[in-house]
Amino acid sequence: MxxxxxxxxxxxxxxxxxxxxxxxxxxxxxxxxxxxxxxxxxxxxxxxxxxxxxxxxxxxxxxxxxxxxxxxxxxxxxxxxxxxxxxxxxxARVLERNTDKTYLRALAAAGVPVVPTLWVAPGDPVDAVAAVDWPELVVKPTVSSGARDTVRTADRAAALAQVAALTAAGRTAMVQPYLAMVEDEGETSLLYLGGEFSHAVRRGPMLGGGFADVAREPDADQLALAERVLAVAAEPGELLYARVDLVRLADGSPVLIELELTEPRLFLDLCPDGPDRLAAATRSLLPGNTRSRPGVSPA
Missing domain, CATH: 3.40.50.20 (Rossmann fold)
Incomplete structure (x- = not known):
């Protein structure tokens, strides 16, 4: 036997x-x-x-x-x-950084082109907000999603009132120009799964209506900027998924508006095998699997 x-x-x-x-x-x-x-x-x-x-x-x-x-x-x-x-x-370390939009300030300090932003923490002066010459302003808290507690206005008094309301509640406010070109160009979201570019989406503006989200091929300068953003923002192999949201300034140059590393919609419905790509990238991290390319490092 x-x-x-x-x-x-x-x-x-x-x-x-x-x-x-x-x-x-x-x-x-x-x-x-x-x-x-x-x-x-x-x-x-x-x-x-x-x-x-x-x-x-x-x-x-x-x-x-x-x-x-x-x-x-x-x-x-x-x-x-x-x-x-x-x-x-x-x-966890990625989520801690990414759930407060002050990460944009750190990326800008590292040389990444970011939408111009004024930061107003509780107790900070607000003179700079009143002085900007942007036709319309967007005011939002640094911890937010889905345009919650966000105001778009051309009225400086209304913008200052929103800043005051946020800082009085102990929150940091961020003030940006409203970029009217997004109503034609839209935002371009580049999606990465398992450390590799997967697909891209043209998204309508969240403030002020727009058009349906559709799949698109990113331009070369957009793809180059997204790769640069991720190289600065994360260690090699640190991210399972990432969404890099870009807009164009009036001069046509792409800039980062958000880097979504926590809970972004991945627009998997606009990529024919999107769910399977995410499942495969995740499966390669599980016990008994080995990766042939960089993967997510342990927390």
Whole structure:
């Protein structure tokens, strides 16, 4: 009789798709289906559900955690705790940097062309806001998403009032010019999965109506800027997903308006195999898989 030991039965890898209550995430079902096709057990889980055993997952994929703006400190504390139990993608250190838009100031200091921005923290003078010659202003808090608490106005008094309201609440305000060219050009979002360019989307402006989101090929200067942004913003192999949002200034030059590394919509519906690309990039991070290209580093 053979005495050879049978190899242990390996359980399927498990992935948690982190979301939040009360949202309509159009990407969750296609992504979960893509994981099933890839032989990975995946389920949507609320990030702040106290009953979840995060150690039971091989990876937590941060996706539609859109309520973090209301609970940022609690969210970041959760990312740190979860990172001690399992792998988080994107990593906790990335999420901490990216959930406050002052990261744009750091990128600008590193030489990345960014939409002109005035920063007003609680207690800062507001003289510069009144003095700018931009025809229209956009005022928003540095911790926000989806144009929440954002005002677009040509009225300096209204802009100053919004700055005052934000800083009185202990929040930092950012003031930018409204770029009217986005109503024709739109924003260009470049999507990266597993460290590689995947697809790009032309998006309508969030303020002031616009047009439907459509797939597009990025121009060479846009692609070059996106690669530069990611090289400055993250270590090699640090990001599972990234969305680089660009606009053009009046002179035609592309600039960064946002770098979405926390919970961006990835526009997977506008890429024929988008969900499968995300599932494959995620699967390569799981135990028993090796990568032939840079991957997400542990948190």
């Amino acid at each position: 053979s005495t050879a030991l049978h190899p242990p039965v390996r359980r399927p890898a498990r992935v948690a798709y982190a979301t939040c209550r009360g949202v309509e995430d159009v990407e969750v079902l296609p992504v979960l289906a893509a994981f099933a096709r890839a032989g990975v057990s995946a389920e949507a889980v609320f990030w702040n559900d106290p009953g979840v055993d995060w150690a039971g997952y091989d990876l937590v994929l941060i996706r539609s955690v859109w309520d973090y703006i209301l609970y940022r400190e609690e969210f970041l504390a959760w990312t740190r705790r979860t990172s001690a139990l399992t792998r988080l993608a994107n990593p």
